[in-house]
Amino acid sequence: MTIKMKPKSRIMEAVQEGASDLYRLGFIDARKMRRYNEACLGPVRDYDAEKVKALRGRLCLSQAALAAALNASLSTVRKWEAGDKHPSGPSQKLLSIIERKGLEAVL
DSSP: OOOOEEESSHHHHHHHHHHHHHHHTTSSOHHHHHHHHHHHEEEOOOOOHHHHHHHHHHTTOOHHHHHHHHTOOHHHHHHHHHTSSOOOHHHHHHHHHHHHHOGGGGO
């Protein structure tokens, strides 16, 4: 299972973002970037059926509106909420962003 990560704090997020830029530009190597990620990031929350339903309820969104915001199909959101499927890594990241910063952050 892949460990999902999120920033531990705003300061660590800024450090990690700066390191990502340096890595992208070739100033640091992949090994050093992994060390920055380990130091700066914490695990991203897993979203199961109840957590997806609760988030959608707090935002007063229909399943179709949440699907549109995530660029997912309506049937995918329905399957998440029924427990038939679980959000993948990118979807979990978007759900985490929506939960922390609001729907406007992904629109």
